[in-house]
Amino acid sequence: MYDNSFHHRVDGVNNTLSYGLGYAAAFAEWAVYVADTRYAFSNEKSAQLIDYFLDGICKTAVFGKYPDAGAKNRSISREGTLHAYNTDLPEKLLVISDYRNKELQEIAAIRKEGIKPTTSHATFYYHSEHFSFQRPDWFTSVRMYSTRNHNMEQPYNSEGLFNHHRGDGVNHISVTGDEYYNIWPVYDYQKIPGTTVMQKPEMPSPREIQKLGDTKFVGAVTDGKYGAVAFDFKSPHDPLIARKSWFLFDNEYVCLGTGISCPNDDLPVVTTLNQCLLRDDVTVSSGNISSVIEKGEKEYTNVDWVFQDGIGYSFPESVTVNIKNDEASGSWWRINKQSDSPKDEISLDVFKLWLDHGERASEETYEYIVVPATTVEQMKERNSVSNIEIIANTPEVQAVMNNELELCQVVFYEAGEVEITKGYKLVSDHPGIVMLKMNGKKIRKISVADPARELDNYHLSVSEMIKNPGQYLDAVW
Numbered sequence: 001m002y003d004n005s006f007h008h009r010v011d012g013v014n015n016t017l018s019y020g021l022g023y024a025a026a027f028a029e030w031a032v033y034v035a036d037t038r039y040a041f042s043n044e045k046s047a048q049l050i051d052y053f054l055d056g057i058c059k060t061a062v063f064g065k066y067p068d069a070g071a072k073n074r075s076i077s078r079e080g081t082l083h084a085y086n087t088d089l090p091e092k093l094l095v096i097s098d099y100r101n102k103e104l105q106e107i108a109a110i111r112k113e114g115i116k117p118t119t120s121h122a123t124f125y126y127h128s129e130h131f132s133f134q135r136p137d138w139f140t141s142v143r144m145y146s147t148r149n150h151n152m153e154q155p156y157n158s159e160g161l162f163n164h165h166r167g168d169g170v171n172h173i174s175v176t177g178d179e180y181y182n183i184w185p186v187y188d189y190q191k192i193p194g195t196t197v198m199q200k201p202e203m204p205s206p207r208e209i210q211k212l213g214d215t216k217f218v219g220a221v222t223d224g225k226y227g228a229v230a231f232d233f234k235s236p237h238d239p240l241i242a243r244k245s246w247f248l249f250d251n252e253y254v255c256l257g258t259g260i261s262c263p264n265d266d267l268p269v270v271t272t273l274n275q276c277l278l279r280d281d282v283t284v285s286s287g288n289i290s291s292v293i294e295k296g297e298k299e300y301t302n303v304d305w306v307f308q309d310g311i312g313y314s315f316p317e318s319v320t321v322n323i324k325n326d327e328a329s330g331s332w333w334r335i336n337k338q339s340d341s342p343k344d345e346i347s348l349d350v351f352k353l354w355l356d357h358g359e360r361a362s363e364e365t366y367e368y369i370v371v372p373a374t375t376v377e378q379m380k381e382r383n384s385v386s387n388i389e390i391i392a393n394t395p396e397v398q399a400v401m402n403n404e405l406e407l408c409q410v411v412f413y414e415a416g417e418v419e420i421t422k423g424y425k426l427v428s429d430h431p432g433i434v435m436l437k438m439n440g441k442k443i444r445k446i447s448v449a450d451p452a453r454e455l456d457n458y459h460l461s462v463s464e465m466i467k468n469p470g471q472y473l474d475a476v477w
Contacts, residue, residue: 012149
């Protein structure tokens with residue numbers, strides 16, 4: 001696709017790390033075979049292949065090395081599907097061209113020598129409604145869908161039988177790249193990171209997995225380094241709606257939910273912050289007193305923050321959370337009925353953290369900050385909470401200011417205004433996402449997005465006179 005994602009079928013489902021990976025590998029192999037012959041690929045076509053590898057495949061992968069679990073489809077139910085990539089493909093591309101040579105060499109070194117990436121990016125694949133965000137020490141992504149594409153791949157060949165909610169704003173978090181490796185046989189598929197899901201007694205039939213989205217306001221704004229994501233979510237499986245957003249910075253990102261409503265059923269609705277392998281003690285802070293909790297499943301009240309395996313979850317206001325840090329059991333056969341799927345029951349230690357919005361949820365909200373690549377000592381300092389200002393979290397507008405970066409990100413679900421600093425207003429004449437890079441009360445940079453994809457122009461009003469705005473902006477005082 002034009003955004004460097006890959007679609008194998010007409011359903012709009014992201015297949016970059018499955019069929020799309022095989023596509024690139026096949027052309028790279030042939031490019032090497034015919035190099036230095038009259039059949040050699042043109043410079044233009046070689047560059048196109050390298051662009052797709054670096055900007056599509058690698059930016060959809062954790063550090064360009066591990067597959068992003070959020071970008072995988074039914075293959076998640078195959079053992080070993082999240083294994084680290086080798087250097088074969090970048091090394092072949094280095095043979096056929098010197099285009100973007102340093103970037104290819106770095107990807108090869110990341111995969112072979114384990115170095116950290118030197119660049120950061122915020123990338124939105126607008127054809128696939130998939131967002132990825134990379135910093136040298138951590139990676140995250142958000143998977144969504146709209147009226148333009150489907151939520152998930154069909155369970156072809158009886159694979160991925162519980163993938164109903166794996167597109168519902170799924171937000172995986174990685175510091176090492178293997179936080180979710182082979183967890184899928186024991187997984188709770190109604191508590192997937194980032195999702196807000198009605199908790200059903202049992203999952204619907206696999207025939208009900210793939211659904212077309214019901215809302216069009218789904219997208220992200222990005223300047224290439226920072227970004228904000230918005231998902232006007234209406235579940236195709238349950239009588240549930242929510243407006244969900246993510247605001248991403250260098251050391252943390254903010255997750256907001258509002259208008260969470262499920263009035264037609266007596267089943268609880270939960271938002272899951274994470275479900276991953278349990279590889280560390282779980283530390284919980286309540287009333288600024290932190291302690292390591294025992295294994296089990298329990299509700300904790302008045303919680304300031306939670307920490308496990310290098311990732312912190314901080315709450316601007318103390319909340320009640322649910323944690324399970326214990327053994328979970330299942331089998332590959334449960335999620336994949338291929339004849340070679342192992343039927344033996346296995347057990348793994350799993351960490352789950354979620355917020356319970358209760359039964360018949362009505363206009364519920366959540367606010368939390370994810371702090372990856374951190375420590376217990378750093379969590380105690382609460383720097384992310386003091387650095388972040390949540391300006392608004394309503395069904396009309398969600399907005400966050402990062403005071404250290406002087407970066408303001410705003411999601412307008414309808415035309416409206418918001419005061420981003422005292423005496424400084426931002427007004428949008430229509431729904432959209434706006435990102436302002438500030439210098440005090442002066443704007444240095446404006447980025448906008450139209451998630452509904454209906455506008456020819458984006459009209460903003462701000463509380464300052466802007467002169468000589470730039471190539472893409474006209475300003476009237």
